[in-house]
Amino acid sequence: MTFRHFARRRGAIAVLGVVAALTLGACSSEPTVSASGTEGGGPTSEAPAAKPASLTLTPAAGTEDVAPGKPAKVAVTNGTLTSVTLTNPDGKQVQGQPSADKKSWSTSEDLGYGKTYTWSGQATGEDGKQVPVNGAFTTVDPKRQMAGSLNVGDGQTYGIAMPISLTFPRAVKDKAAVERALSVKTEPETEGSWAWLNGDTSVHWRPKEYFEPGTKVTVDAQLYGVAMGGGTYGRHDVSAKFTIGRSQIVKGNTKEHTMQVVRDGKQVMDFPVSYGLDSDPGRVTHSGVHVVMSKHSTYSMSNPRYNYTDVNVPWAVRISNNGEFIHGLAGSVWAQGKKNISHGCLNLSPANAKKYYDSVLPGDPVEISGSTQQLGSKDGDYSDWTYDWTAWSKLSALSS
Known part of the structure; x- marks a missing residue:
């Protein structure tokens, strides 16, 4: 073998060594470092920005002719309520209760007819900044109010065919609105339905079949603040709990x-x-x-x-x-x-x-x-x- 031939062969071996080194490097578990100095070479993710508190008032500020039968509420997203107060025209605070997570606040007593109520307080956002609770709304001043009377009383015992009757002094124009405010709960559960009778001056509930003896019945008519049609609103709520006796x-x-x-x-x-x-x-x-x-x-x-x-x-x-x-x-x-x-x-x-x-x-x-x-x-x-x-x-x- 001449010297020249031997040298070429050694050069070929050297090239193969370089290729092997590159191949082994591709399988290496060592981390790579990007040009920016971060591992993995991917883009850098940033933490989301903290958001300010966002308030929702129900009814909305500036609303007029609000039916007072439903609670007034404040709700917050992206934060918590720090304090909430609702006052009547005399400056008296309306009773209310915050939720356990301080995400909402709701009145726990009825509002009055024909009054303006004012919000105050504040919420704290995720960004740590305060957002005021403010605004006002006015409840409806009805042309007339109407009350209903029940034919059943608390603690009484009745027979198995006893109908529940809610009677009004005048015909009810918006019967659907009134009926949605009524409920009958029974134990055991009993199928029944309301029906409007006597020229729409009374609505009765009766079971499909006679009551089971011993049934416990609760009737609840949440009529206060309900728009009954023609400018008439409910004067007050009525309810009763009674028992069905023997057959x-x-x-x-x-x-x-x-x-x-x-x-x-x-x-x-x-x-x-x-x-x-x-x-x-x-x-x-x-x-x-x-x-x-x-x-x-x-x-x-x-x-x-x-x-x-x-x-x-x-x-x-x-x-x-x-x-x-x-x-x-x-x-x-x-x-x-x-x-x-x-x-x-x-x-x-x-x-x-x-x-x-x-x-x-x-x-x-x-x-x-x-x-x-x-x-x-x-x-x-x-x-x-x-x-x-x-x-x-x-x-x-x-x-x-």
């Missing part, structure tokens, strides 16, 4: 001249009865589901059309305000169980009437069958059960 159903048949009382599924009374005279539409007892409305140890009966006034009867239980009662009458004992001679009422002997009277709860159903006339919507305030469920549901202002 007691009267089953009467005008053709058989009988009346049975079924309590919790067992017949506990069976009385002979004289019902209304069948041949006279003005005297016949109506078939259908009546509801006990009230009871009186003595009641004075008058019907000038049939030439009698101030006839006192014992142990009278009103089952409709069309004049139908269950009561005692000694003078018709001879006909009871045999013949219908009354003016629409169910006549019992005074002793039997007393037994029934002592067992009665308002809201007990009285189911009458056999007569030529049917109980209808014009027969009194508690005609709720004369409707089938489909027809009843359609009387809701919120029905689709």
Whole structure:
């Protein structure tokens, strides 16, 4: 081998050594350093800038004719509320409560009608800067206010057919707005619906089927501040909590001249009865589901059309305000169980009437069958059960 040939060969080996070194460098785990001096060579990320607090007032500052039934609120994003005060025209602070995270504040008492309320306070933003809470709004000064009254009371016990009635002195124009302010809660849960009756002066709630005995019921009408239409607003809220008692159903048949009382599924009374005279539409007892409305140890009966006034009867239980009662009458004992001679009422002997009277709860159903006339919507305030469920549901202002 000549020297020249050997030198070329050594040069080739040297080149291969350089390539190997470059290849090993590509697999190295050592970090690379960019020209800017940062590892990895990527762009530098910056922390987001802290944001100022942003406030939302409800109602907004400058709003007029605010309905006072809903709470006034302040909410903040990108910060927390440091202090909030809402004052009335006399400078009195309205009661309110902040949320646990200090992101909002809400009034906890009703606002008044026709008043201007002023906000004050401040919020602290994420940027550490203060943002003032300020502004004012004015509540509506209504043309008139209207209150509703319930037929049920706190702590009372009612029968399984008891309807809930909310009655107003005048017809309600915006029935949907009023109905949205109403709620009925039951334990156990019970399907039911509201229906507008009596020329839109009352709204009733009844269950689809009779209540289960022992049901706990809470009715709440949040009417204050509700726009009822035509410039009328709700005067105040009303509510009640009551209980449904045992199941007691009267089953009467005008053709058989009988009346049975079924309590919790067992017949506990069976009385002979004289019902209304069948041949006279003005005297016949109506078939259908009546509801006990009230009871009186003595009641004075008058019907000038049939030439009698101030006839006192014992142990009278009103089952409709069309004049139908269950009561005692000694003078018709001879006909009871045999013949219908009354003016629409169910006549019992005074002793039997007393037994029934002592067992009665308002809201007990009285189911009458056999007569030529049917109980209808014009027969009194508690005609709720004369409707089938489909027809009843359609009387809701919120029905689709």
